[in-house]
Amino acid sequence: MPDPATYRPKRSHIPTSPGVYRFSDPDGRVLYVGKAKNLRARLSSYFQDPSGLNPRIRTMVYSASAVKWTVVTSEIEALTLEYAWIKEFEPRFNVMYRDDKSYPxxxxxxxxxxxxxxxxxxxxxxxxxxxxxxxxxxxxxxxxxxxxxxxxxxxxxxxxxxxxxxxxxxxxxxxxxxxxxxxxxxxxxxxxxxxxxxxxxxxxxxTQGITERLHAEMLEAAAAEEFEKAAARRDDLTALATVAEKNTLVLAENVDADVYALEVDELEAAVQVFYVRAGRVRGHRGWVTDRIDDASPEELIERLLTQMYGERADVSLRPRRTKRSVDDIDHLSIDAIPPEILVPVLPTDSATMTRWLGELRGAKVRLRVPERGAKRTLMETVHANAKAALKLHRTKRAGDLTARSAALEELQDNLDLTEAPLRIECFDVSHTQGTNQVASMVVFEDAIPRKADYRHLIIRGENGDGAADDTAAMSEVLRRRFSRLAATIGEQSPAEDDGEPTDDIPTSGAVDPETGRPQRFAYRPQLVVVDGGLPQVNAAQRTLDELGVDIPIIGLAKRLEEVWIPGENFPLILPRTSAALYLLQHLRDESHRFAISFHRKRRSGAMTRSALDNIPGLGPSRQAALLKHFGSVKAIRAASLAELQEVDGVGPALAASIAAALAPPPADSQASDHTTSS
Incomplete structure (x- = not known):
């Protein structure tokens, strides 16, 4: 783990101008992005006595190996650049507000x-x-x-x-x-x-035309003494009225506003937002996020507004749009920036934030804390939702930062690792009696899944028809994955350090030197897990040794949940209540799920292959055209050459190939085959 003193810039080299800075690890991956009015004062605070730092910030500083910065001319530029970098690099030490659920x-x-x-x-x-x-x-x-x-x-x-x-x-x-x-x-x-x-x-x-029609039909049926039909239309009107029931009028009808509330504790922060349009609540969303530092509520609100409205900037720059709701009221769309934003506390630099929001909206935006009246009452309601959301989230310990940290530290201690395995990769193989062999690679970072880095792999084997057994399949998977890692890193050389801080992104294997964006498959894991016992883990270790890759590797066997270490005759048995064991089980089960879902997909595709698939020159589009024209393979087999050529894209040569491929075998050949098999 790098020592902050090895990359700490000289204080005199850091400008006092506003700007944006980023910490990166030895692979060039960006760990943290921040902005500052005074870069010198802000960056110096990270290199103080480590005991005075927040534990997460201390971990970040010790995980990093370089710090770079960019000077900008104004605080609004700093805000915009910070958002752009957070969105592009997705630093794991930045607060990222994500929905606590998906919406139907x-x-x-x-x-x-x-x-x-x-x-x-x-x-x-x-x-x-x-x-x-x-x-x-x-x-x-x-x-x-x-x-x-x-x-x-x-x-x-x-x-x-x-x-x-x-x-x-x-x-x-x-x-x-x-x-x-x-x-x-x-x-x-x-x-x-x-x-x-x-x-x-x-x-x-x-809605008006539909309800008027149903009302007229109800009256006509009643006048004709068709009382059952009239009652049915009455029930229909009641159902529609229930669906289109007006939202409670919470503010004046001319008010468009977003109302935010925040509830925090030592580890997490819960956010709720109500979208008020035309005085009515048109929707709401909620987030729960980890507090990675000692950020104040003012700083958390600033980060939230930056992310929320930065994502909606493209929408807001379009012409102002209105939407008609089910209660026939025109209102501003909830994905547009409203003229008023109500927050529990003003952000750190409210003047800069207000100007930035105004530029995005193209009109004035008012950012304020309601003190009294209906808006204050609504704010209390939103805060009650945030408080309840945080209380519910505390019961779901899978997302608890403390539990995840404890699991990683326990793995480090039990496996005698030099550092906590912040990135773990797990591999699993799936097949049906040796057919349709596939494998999965799943990635956990900070003990939670990073699904963007998941990969499916098809097992080819030496002759292209699959591996001989599971150990050979696992060996192939690891060889392909870590050969690519070695090739990616070996093709690039570290950036020369002349002692002067620059804005260049380190050209390591994790970053494309031309675009500055992270590369896929280029991050080195701190731990590799394979699904299996001692034979599988020993075979995997031999593969890594052949490649010259020095990464700890373990296996997790399903039967008794033993942890196998290469070269050891006896497994490591973790307590059933161990947080590390829970993490390994989650990792193994996720890799198994990912592998078997891909295997089933390929198996289904193999079972539904058509006789047309093996005809040279007949691709998917021409197959679809043939089936659309004739309706079935049986009809294609019965068609003449002239009829086949009536299909777009089918010429004389291809028609002849189709007819030859679909022609039934000669009768004498069939008899000979039957005699031989009997």
């Missing part, structure tokens, strides 16, 4: 011939329309259930839809009038799409 949406698959409506938390897909986000999944399901009374559109998956169409029998939703059953022809695709369009119109806020 109501999605409509408009790209399908018969669209379906469903609830999802996944990223948005092309060809679908999304409404939300909702704060609770039960809320969106309840909304969908009420909407289906009025708009009985399809909600089933593609597989259920195909089975119903094949059997000619609709599902239960048809019999309780919550689906119009397009699968069995009870409604035409065009009429069904009209229903879907009406649902989308209602969710987009165009």
């Amino acid at each position: 949406y109501l999605a409509v698959s408009l790209s399908e011939q018969v669209p379906r409506v469903y609830v999802t938390r996944q990223a948005k897909r092309r060809g679908s329309r999304y409404f939300g986000p909702y704060t609770k999944v039960w809320a969106v399901r309840e909304t969908l259930d009420m909407l289906l009374r009025v708009f009985p559109v399809r909600t089933c998956t593609a597989g259920v839809y195909r089975r119903a169409a094949a059997s000619g029998r609709p599902c239960l939703l048809r019999y309780i009038d919550k689906c119009s059953a397009p699968c069995v022809g009870r409604i035409s695709p065009d009429d069904h799409r009209a229903l879907v369009d009406s649902l989308c119109d209602f969710m987009a806020g165009r």
